[in-house]
Amino acid sequence: MSNEILQNAANEARGLAIDAIHECSSGHLGLPLGCAEIGTVLFGEILKVDPKCPDWLDRDKFVLSAGHGSMFLYSWLHISGYDVSIDDIKNFRKKGSKTPGHPEFGETPGVEATSGPLGQGIGNAVGMAISEKMAEAAFNTPGRKIFGHKVWCLAGDGCIQEGVSAEAAAIAGLQKLDNLVLMYDSNDVTLDAMAERTMAEDTAARFESYGWEVFKSDGHDIDAIRAALTAARDSQSGKPRLVIFKTTIAKGIPEVENSAKGHGEGGAKFADSARKALGLPEQKFYVSGQTYAYFAEAQKRRSAERGAWEASFSEWALKEPNLAKKLDACICKKGSESAGEILKLIPEFPEDDKSATRSSSGKIMNILAEKLPFMVTGAADLFGSTKNYLKGCGDFSPSSRAGRNIWFGIREHAMGAISNGIAYCGIFEPSCATFLTFAGYMLGSVRVSALSRLRMQYIFTHDSIGVGMDGPTHQPVEMAAILRCIPRLDVIRPADSEECAGAWAAALARRDGPTALVLSRQDLPLLKSVDARTKRNGTLKGAYVAKKESEPLKKIIIASGSELQWALKAGESEPSTRVVSMPSMELFERQEEEYREGVLPSSCKNRIAIEAGISQPWYKYAAKVVGTDDFGFSADAASLFEAFNIGEKPLLGYPPPLPV
Numbered sequence: 001m002s003n004e005i006l007q008n009a010a011n012e013a014r015g016l017a018i019d020a021i022h023e024c025s026s027g028h029l030g031l032p033l034g035c036a037e038i039g040t041v042l043f044g045e046i047l048k049v050d051p052k053c054p055d056w057l058d059r060d061k062f063v064l065s066a067g068h069g070s071m072f073l074y075s076w077l078h079i080s081g082y083d084v085s086i087d088d089i090k091n092f093r094k095k096g097s098k099t100p101g102h103p104e105f106g107e108t109p110g111v112e113a114t115s116g117p118l119g120q121g122i123g124n125a126v127g128m129a130i131s132e133k134m135a136e137a138a139f140n141t142p143g144r145k146i147f148g149h150k151v152w153c154l155a156g157d158g159c160i161q162e163g164v165s166a167e168a169a170a171i172a173g174l175q176k177l178d179n180l181v182l183m184y185d186s187n188d189v190t191l192d193a194m195a196e197r198t199m200a201e202d203t204a205a206r207f208e209s210y211g212w213e214v215f216k217s218d219g220h221d222i223d224a225i226r227a228a229l230t231a232a233r234d235s236q237s238g239k240p241r242l243v244i245f246k247t248t249i250a251k252g253i254p255e256v257e258n259s260a261k262g263h264g265e266g267g268a269k270f271a272d273s274a275r276k277a278l279g280l281p282e283q284k285f286y287v288s289g290q291t292y293a294y295f296a297e298a299q300k301r302r303s304a305e306r307g308a309w310e311a312s313f314s315e316w317a318l319k320e321p322n323l324a325k326k327l328d329a330c331i332c333k334k335g336s337e338s339a340g341e342i343l344k345l346i347p348e349f350p351e352d353d354k355s356a357t358r359s360s361s362g363k364i365m366n367i368l369a370e371k372l373p374f375m376v377t378g379a380a381d382l383f384g385s386t387k388n389y390l391k392g393c394g395d396f397s398p399s400s401r402a403g404r405n406i407w408f409g410i411r412e413h414a415m416g417a418i419s420n421g422i423a424y425c426g427i428f429e430p431s432c433a434t435f436l437t438f439a440g441y442m443l444g445s446v447r448v449s450a451l452s453r454l455r456m457q458y459i460f461t462h463d464s465i466g467v468g469m470d471g472p473t474h475q476p477v478e479m480a481a482i483l484r485c486i487p488r489l490d491v492i493r494p495a496d497s498e499e500c501a502g503a504w505a506a507a508l509a510r511r512d513g514p515t516a517l518v519l520s521r522q523d524l525p526l527l528k529s530v531d532a533r534t535k536r537n538g539t540l541k542g543a544y545v546a547k548k549e550s551e552p553l554k555k556i557i558i559a560s561g562s563e564l565q566w567a568l569k570a571g572e573s574e575p576s577t578r579v580v581s582m583p584s585m586e587l588f589e590r591q592e593e594e595y596r597e598g599v600l601p602s603s604c605k606n607r608i609a610i611e612a613g614i615s616q617p618w619y620k621y622a623a624k625v626v627g628t629d630d631f632g633f634s635a636d637a638a639s640l641f642e643a644f645n646i647g648e649k650p651l652l653g654y655p656p657p658l659p660v
Contacts (some may be wrong), residue, residue: 002294003222003223005290005291005294006037006040006041006044006045006222006294007037007040007222008279008288008290008291009040009044009079009287009291009294009295010036010037010039010040010222011036011252011278011279011280012079012280012286012287012288012291013032013036013039013040013072013075013076013079014032014033014036014251014252014274014278015275015278015280015285015286016071016074016075016078016079016089016285016287017029017032017033017071017072017075018033018252018253018267018268018271018274018275019089019090019271019275019284019285020071020074020089020090020092020099020285021071021092021265021268022265022268022269022271023090023092024092024093024094025265025268026093026101026265027070027071027092027093027101027264027265027268028068028069028070028071028263028264028265029071029250029253029256029262029263029264029265029266029267029268030069030187030189030249030250030262030263030264031066031068031069031072031156031185031249032069032071032072032075033249033250033251033252033253033257033262033267034185034187034219034247034248034249034250034251034262035069035072035154035185035219035245035247036072036251036252037219037220037221037222037225038154038183038185038219038225038245038247039072039075039076040076040222041222041225041226041229042062042076042152042183042229043076043079043080043295044080044294044295044298045226045298046152046226046229046230046233047060047062047152048060048149048150048302048305049062049110049302050299050302050303050305050306051077051080051081051082051083051109051110051299051302052081052299052303053303053306054082054083054109054110056306056309056310057146057147057313058146058147058148058149058309059149059306060149060150060151060152061112061125061128061132061149061150061151061152061425062110062112062152062153062154063112063113063115063121063122063124063125063128063151063152063153063154064103064115064121064153064154065115065118065119065120065121065122065124065125065153065154065155065156065159065165066115066118066121066154066155066156066158066159066185067102067103067114067115067116067117067118067121068102068116069154069156070099070100070101070102070103071092071099072154073103073110073111074088074089074092074099074108075089077108077109077110077111078287079287079291079292079295080295080298080299081295081296081299082109082110083109084098084099084108084109084110086285086287089285090285102114102115102116103115104451104452105424105452106452106453112124112128112424113128113420113421113424113452114448114451114452116448117162117444117448118156118158118159118161118162119155119158119159119160119161119162119163119164119165119168119417120164120417120420120444120445120448121153121155121159122153122155122159122164122165122168122169122182122417123164123165123167123168123413123414123416123417123418123420123421123445124153124417124418124420124421124424125151125152125153125168125180125182125421126168126169126171126172126177126180126414126417126418126421127417127418127419127420127421127422127423127424127425127430128151128421128422128424128425129151129172129177129179129180129240129421130175130177130396130406130418130421130422131421131422131425131427131428132147132149132151132179132425133175133177133179133396133401134376134396134401134402134404134427134428135147135425135427135428136148136401137400137401137402138323138326138327138330138373138402139323139326139327141316141319141320141323143316143319144312144313144315144316144319144320146312146313146316146327149179150179150180150181150233151179151180151181152181152183153180153181153182153183154183154185155182155183155184155185156184156185156187157185157186157187157188157189157190157195157199158190158191160184160199160203161190161198161199163413164413164414164417164444164445166206167411167413167414168411168414168417168418169182169207169210169212169240170210170409170411170414171408171409171411171414171418172210172212172240173207173210173211173212173239173240174210174211175396175397175398176211176238176239176240176398177240178235178237178238178239178240178241180240180241181229181232181233181240181241181242181243182212182240182241182242182243183229183243183245184203184242184243184244184245185219185245185247186203186219186244186245186246186247187246187247187248187249187258189249189258189259189260189262189263190260190263191260191263191264192260194259194260203242203244204216204242204244207242211239211240212239212240212241212242213232213235213237213239213240213241213242214241214242214243214244215228215231215232215241215242215243215244216228216243216244216246217243217244217245217246218245218246219245219246219247219248220247220248220251225245228243228245229243249262249263250262250263250267252274252277252278253267253270253274254277255267255270256270326373327427329372329373329374330373330374330427330428331426331427333372333374333429333455333508335371335372336372336508336509337509338509339502339505339506339508339509339540340505342368342504342505342508342509343501343502343505343536345367345368345371346364346367346368346501346504346505347367348498348532349497349498349501349526349532350526351526351528352526353496353497353526354523354524354525354526355497355523355524356519356520356521356522356523356524357494357495357496357497357499357500357519357520357524357561357562358385358386358387358459358461358462358519358520358521359387360494360496360497360500360501360519361387361388361459361461361500361503361504361517361519362386362387362388362389363497364500364501364504365377365388365390365431365504366390366391368504368508369390369393369404372429372508374427374428374429375390375404375428375429375431375508376390376396376404376405376406376422376428376429376430376431377389377390377404377405377406377430377431377432377433377459378405378406378407378408378415378418378419378430378431378432378433379406379407379408379415379432379433379434380408380409380410380411380412380415380432380433380434380438381407381408381409381410382433382434382435382461383405383407383433385435385461385462385521386433386434386435386459386461387461388431388433388459389405390404390405393405395407406418406432408432412434412438412439412441412442413441413442413444413445415432415434415442415445416432416442416444416445416446416449416458417444417445417448419431419432419445419449419456420445420448420449420452420454420456422456423449423454423455423456423514424452424454429455429456429457429508430456430457431456431457431458431459432456432457432458432459433458433459433460433461434459434460434461435460435461435462435474435476436460436461436462436463436476436479436480436518437462437467437473437474437475437476437479439458439460439476439479439482439483439516440479440482443482443486446458446483446486446489446514446516447486449489449513449514450486450487450488450489450513450514451487451488453488453512453513454513454514455510455511455513455514456514456515457507457508457514457515457516457517458514458515458516458517459517459519460476460479460483460516460517460518460519461519461520461521462474462476462520462521463476463480463493463518463519463520463521463561463562464476464477464520464561464562464611464612464613465477465612465628465632465637465640465641465644465646466520466521466522466562466612466637466640466641467521467522467637468521468522468635468636468637468640469634469635469636470634471632471633471634472631472632472633472634475631475632475640476613477612477613477614477628477629477630477631477632478613478614479613480493480518480611480613480614480617481613481614481616481617483516483518484585484586484617488512488513488514489513489514489515489516489586490506490507490510490513490514490515490516490584490586490587491515491516491518491584491585491586492506492507492515492516492517492518492539492583492584492587493518493519493560493561493583493584493611494517494519494539494561494583495524495527495535495559495560495561495562495563495564495565495581495583496524496525496526496527496535496564497524497526498526498527498532498535498536499535499536499538499539499581499583500517500519501532501536501539502535502536502537502538502539502540502583503515503517503539503583503584504517505536505539505540506539506540506584506587518561520561520562522562522637524562524565525565527546527564527565527568529546529547529568529572530546530547530568530581534546535581538581539581539583539584539587540587541587541588541591541595542582542583542584542585542586542587542588542589542590542591543558543580543581543582543583543584543585543587543588543596543599543600544580544581544599545578545579545580545599546559546564546567546568546579546580546581547568547571547572547577547578547579548578549575549576549577549578550575550576551575551576552576553576553578553601553603553604554576554577554604554606555574555576555577555578555604555606555607555608556577556578556579556580556600556604556606556607556608556622557570557571557577557578557579557580557607557608557609557610557651558580558582558600558607558608558609558610558618558621558622559579559580559581559582559609559610559611560581560582560583560609560610560611561583561611561612562612563610563611563612563626563646564579564581566610566646566647566648566651567579567581567610567651569648570648570651570652573652574652578604580599580600582609582621585617585620585621600621605623606623607621607622607623607624608622608623608624608625608626608651609621609622609624609625609626609627610625610626610627610646610650610651611625611626611627612627612628612641612644612646613627613628614627614628614629615627615628615629616629626645626646626650626651627644627646628644628646632644
């Protein structure tokens with residue numbers, strides 16, 4: 001009887017997808033129809049969730065990596081009892097609805113990750129599985145299992161083809177993430193054509209070579225699906241699991257099923273005949289009372305399971321008050337409520353400090369990690385260069401799940417997506433590091449983290465032509481400008497160790513998005529002409545007056561990062577010149593107008609900016625920019641700066657102001 005109910009529910013979910021996509025003439029029918037039976041078993045029987053409490057701590061996580069199939073997720077969230085109403089389904093893709101075109105984190109109960117770019121969700125799921133393993137190690141005790149959930153991810157051919165998924169899958173296999181189940185909707189179709197045009201690999205063999213356990217199943221036979229998902233959930237192999245479901249894309253619309261035409265909304269025009277063939281009534285957006293009743297009973301069981309967990313959690317908290325306090329600190333990010341409190345934890349640097357800001361950053365991170373248990377970090381095979389290794393905190397591995405350092409290998413794209421997954425879980429706050437020039441490899445992940453307003457930090461070192469002899473491939477003249485174009489991403493490029501302290505305080509205190517810390521390879525002098533407190537607090541505001549004019553103001557020099565030293569030298573010889581340090585345009589733009597006017601008075605049009613990179617962003621603030629709009633070359637750093645005329649000399653004199 002249950003199979004019959006589940007099959008009817010699958011067809012009703014198909015109907016919801018057909019009706020919603022037909023209603024707005026936009027969307028993707030292929031996956032919602034092709035995976036309907038998978039959805040009915042997954043949401044009806046397998047997932048450990050409580051739709052009435054979608055954020056409970058030990059819930060299973062479900063990520064729809066193939067985000068274009070969002071009506072699959074919305075249909076099952078509605079049917080299984082989440083706060084997604086039938087009116088929300090009717091408002092699919094409409095302004096302000098809970099059902100946007102692709103799942104968006106924070107917009108819809110039950111949506112665990114923003115999943116639009118293909119393959120990102122697989123990386124997110126790997127990150128969630130890592131976060132779960134870290135939580136198990138940090139908080140479970142011999143008598144109480146507070147964390148023990150699974151991470152489920154549904155992906156299609158496009159996700160499997162994307163390189164980020166290969167990187168992420170390799171890490172999952174290496175780390176033996178046996179709490180991860182990847183479900184592959186293998187329908188042999190991509191958007192343009194049948195998958196054989198672009199895909200000839202043996203996916204099962206590839207994943208087995210990564211160290212995964214692989215299951216195969218008919219994606220439309222409910223008994224087979226149940227058996228495969230149960231086996232994957234209960235397996236004791238110690239490996240992550242891949243379940244390959246053979247499905248028919250757009251199943252239920254004969255005119256387009258099993259063809260590339262079934263991917264998008266093309267089949268929606270056959271809505272009436274399809275609904276009739278599926279045994280659905282003429283009523284649009286129909287879900288039967290029998291289906292609602294079946295899932296309501298499942299809801300009762302799930303609420304009872306959550307209630308039992310909460311009782312166990314309360315007993316654990318009484319017996320383990322220190323662990324409970326630590327967990328609360330991780331969830332609430334205690335110790336980082338304000339930038340001022342964070343700065344109190346960081347001692348001032350000695351006057352003779354000449355550290356590269358990458359080194360200053362590493363020292364600061366290690367100081368803070370002792371006080372902030374939620375801090376975890378990773379690097380793309382560059383810990384020795386990016387300096388973000390947390391000493392004494394251990395390495396995350398199959399034999400040491402409590403380690404707070406993650407070795408990602410040379411996999412920048414997956415590093416970003418996996419870090420996003422850790423951040424989505426909300427217990428640990430990740431940072432990850434590579435050279436700034438390789439930020440381009442992970443821009444997709446950076447963009448999604450900004451879109452999702454995730455709390456995390458990107459550590460990008462070797463920030464300019466100051467890299468020197470490695471040559472133009474390693475000199476990221478354009479990358480800081482590119483990062484500044486990403487909405488909701490704060491980019492901070494500190495000039496010395498004290499500004500670096502301010503940068504970390506701003507990043508960890510931020511509640512509404514990620515921060516990119518852009519750090520130097522080369523040593524930088526501690527700028528003694530500005531006191532530490534001014535630099536730290538000024539960095540929190542994005543820009544500040546580093547040297548005030550002693551005569552009536554005639555010119556302003558604006559500088560960022562390693563170039564501030566030359567701006568200050570130029571300002572010393574010009575009494576009527578003000579020098580402004582601007583480590584972060586984004587932080588500065590969020591200040592009150594009175595503060596911004598006090599730093600950069602609009603009456604002074606005669607402004608010069610200097611940064612050893614692309615000049616374009618600085619014309620918002622200055623009439624002239626000293627920088628480089630071309631790639632560098634292989635030479636020592638001093639020769640490069642001289643060749644591009646980046647230094648003190650071009651800042652002297654009075655260039656004409658912009659026309660008013």
